[in-house]
Amino acid sequence: MKNIISLRDLENMVRNGQDVHNLPADAILTPSARDFLLELEMRGTKPSVPGSSGAGMSAPSKPLNSKSSKSELETFFNSPYCHELKLQICDIGRRLWGRAYVDGNGGNVAIRVGDGIALCTPTLVSKGFMKPEDLCLVDFEGNQLLGTKKRTSEILMHLQIMKQQPKAVATVHCHPPYSTGFAVAGIEPPTCMIPEFEVFASVAIAPYRTPGTPELGRQIARLVDKHNVILMANHGVVSWSHNNVEDACFKMEILESYCRTVLIASQLSRTPNTISPAQLQDLLKIKKSLGIPDPRYGLK
Numbered sequence: 001m002k003n004i005i006s007l008r009d010l011e012n013m014v015r016n017g018q019d020v021h022n023l024p025a026d027a028i029l030t031p032s033a034r035d036f037l038l039e040l041e042m043r044g045t046k047p048s049v050p051g052s053s054g055a056g057m058s059a060p061s062k063p064l065n066s067k068s069s070k071s072e073l074e075t076f077f078n079s080p081y082c083h084e085l086k087l088q089i090c091d092i093g094r095r096l097w098g099r100a101y102v103d104g105n106g107g108n109v110a111i112r113v114g115d116g117i118a119l120c121t122p123t124l125v126s127k128g129f130m131k132p133e134d135l136c137l138v139d140f141e142g143n144q145l146l147g148t149k150k151r152t153s154e155i156l157m158h159l160q161i162m163k164q165q166p167k168a169v170a171t172v173h174c175h176p177p178y179s180t181g182f183a184v185a186g187i188e189p190p191t192c193m194i195p196e197f198e199v200f201a202s203v204a205i206a207p208y209r210t211p212g213t214p215e216l217g218r219q220i221a222r223l224v225d226k227h228n229v230i231l232m233a234n235h236g237v238v239s240w241s242h243n244n245v246e247d248a249c250f251k252m253e254i255l256e257s258y259c260r261t262v263l264i265a266s267q268l269s270r271t272p273n274t275i276s277p278a279q280l281q282d283l284l285k286i287k288k289s290l291g292i293p294d295p296r297y298g299l300k
């Protein structure tokens with residue numbers, strides 16, 4: 001039997017300090033594993049895996065907080081570890097811009113990097129063209145701690161999500177047109193049509209409030225115990241992840257693709273087919289095992 005190597009296998013090898021270039025000759029790589037190795041070659045660097053203890057990627061041994069000294073914060077902000085997180089945010093910005101989920105200088109991204117502090121995108125910059133040096137460090141009250149550019153004006157809702165939902169390690173906000181269409185219409189996307197959406201996303205709608213105000217953040221924060229993707233009425237979408245910033249972006253992609261598909265299905269002449277309640281229970285079991293919240297757990 002052939003040896004099949006998945007992305008997860010490679011990530012585990014990196015975490016354990018093994019050389020991913022030293023694979024059995026007959027190993028078959030899954031597509032995502034192949035992409036991972038290709039990316040390594042292109043970057044010519046050590047692999048970076050969230051949670052890896054690889055050189056340059058380890059989180060600070062002493063967790064930072066908003067009361068850490070200026071020099072401790074600066075050391076962190078200029079560390080290879082923080083640089084890697086900044087690169088991740090720039091990469092997510094490029095993806096959001098490339099998929100037309102952001103427009104002008106819209107959209108923003110944040111990563112929790114300590115107790116009451118977060119790394120975030122700057123204001124007045126296209127998310128498709130950010131550089132690591134554009135990013136900002138803020139405390140959970142929204143005060144800017146470091147960074148030469150001014151932090152996004154929409155940071156408060158990201159921070160209020162992180163305060164309310166301790167599992168939220170990263171947040172992404174953007175204005176993807178199909179999902180935002182549902183948000184403008186005030187319609188929660190119907191459920192039970194596509195498994196990915198059922199498993200990875202738990203959607204709710206927050207009422208419209210002026211962007212950048214604490215009241216908008218409050219309206220969103222009260223939903224994040226049971227939902228990881230919030231449609232913001234007449235505005236856009238914000239998602240959070242318990243894994244990493246890429247996963248928060250995945251939630252956005254899954255929602256946007258779902259809203260587009262639902263719209264297409266609704267334009268076809270017959271009523272769309274749905275997944276049965278028993279089939280939904282199977283999906284909810286998977287969802288629970290992944291640590292993703294859902295208000296339907298335990299309901300008959």
Ligand SMILES: [Zn+2]
Nearest residue numbers: 106107211236
């Ligand atoms: Zn916005």
